[in-house]
Amino acid sequence: MNNDEIVYSIALTQVPGIGTTWARNLINAAGSAANVFNQRKELPHLMKGITPRVVEALNCPKALQRAEKEYEFITKNHIQCFTINNENYPSRMRECDDAPIILFYKGNNDLNMPRTINMVGTRHATDYGKQICTHFLNELKELIPDILVVSGLAYGIDINAHRAALSNNIPTVGVLAHGLDRIYPSVHRKTAVEMLSNGGLLTEFISGTNPDRYNFVSRNRIVAGICDATIVIESAAKGGSLITADIAESYHRDCFAFPGRANDEYSKGCNQLIRDNKAILIQSAEDFVRAMCWDEDSQPKKSENIQRSFFPELSEEEQSIVTILEKENQQINNLVVTTNIPVHRMNALLFELEMKGIIRVLAGGMYQLLK
Structure with a gap:
């Protein structure tokens, strides 16, 4: 984890007038929280709607000072920090428009468990x-x-x-x-x-x-x-x-x-x-x-080995979904976590696979591979 990115992400949450949605959009435009601050004068060229007021707001030494102090606190207390682009950040949360750009976690369990x-x-x-x-x-x-x-x-x-x-x-x-x-x-x-x-x-x-x-x-x-x-x-x-x-x-x-x-x-x-x-x-x-269709024993047995050659028209992303569904039925959130495909893209891919007669959706939002 880049320590600077943690500090700048914390700082971005402390800038007056920059809420959760703005913070995430700025990071998406600049590529990182560090770039948001260090290249703030370039932001109007990277993202529509950036006004001089926003650029000036990011010139905020107090936010950075507070972030550095917080970083000392989390380091001292062995607290994990997950910035929004970190692999340990809860993937289900990342797909929500109002997801926080940083989360603080004290514990020992994976936040991306399949269920x-x-x-x-x-x-x-x-x-x-x-x-x-x-x-x-x-x-x-x-x-x-x-x-x-x-x-x-x-x-x-x-x-x-x-x-x-x-x-x-x-x-x-x-x-x-x-x-x-x-x-x-x-x-x-x-x-x-x-x-x-x-x-x-x-x-x-x-x-x-x-x-x-x-x-x-x-x-x-x-x-x-x-x-x-x-x-x-x-x-x-x-x-x-x-x-x-x-x-x-x-x-x-x-x-x-x-x-x-x-x-x-x-x-x-x-x-x-x-x-x-x-x-x-x-x-x-x-x-x-x-x-939720989490009762595996209640699901009909599927073919053990479905080959890509059966579906020559599948894209690489579609094939990755089929490969996962060969093993067991899955919810869309599990597929997003496993494949690292964004949820909006996953929705489109699943729809295409349904239209091709390759999968079907069950009650509880569960997807099943058809024989």
């Missing part, structure tokens, strides 16, 4: 919701041993999901709404420490950032963006978990919800999602695995 889910819900979890977390992950461990569980380390469903994952030896990552110099709420510190050895803590915020209310909405997009699917356990008619579900839908990710009784306050949100066709109703881990 990653998030479990979210109300901070006022009932016994019903807590039991769902426990039973769901108990079952899921038996069905899908290799999976990553993500949540927000908040009160209620979040912390219960993390603890249920740990008790089943499932790696779990907490996405924070503040820097890695603190744990909020502090009563979850013990669980957070346990997660460092089987999962980790992830954030886009530098040290010293307070857990302000608007940061939680920003945090929710990362919870949704790094996962294949969002599972809402319990929710009132309004709440952060519904925001996460909406974001997941905007990212074209699958969303699921557990139903509850019509008059239960903390089931209203889940029932609304199901009623409005924004979430698939599930009642067990088996329901979820089947909907």
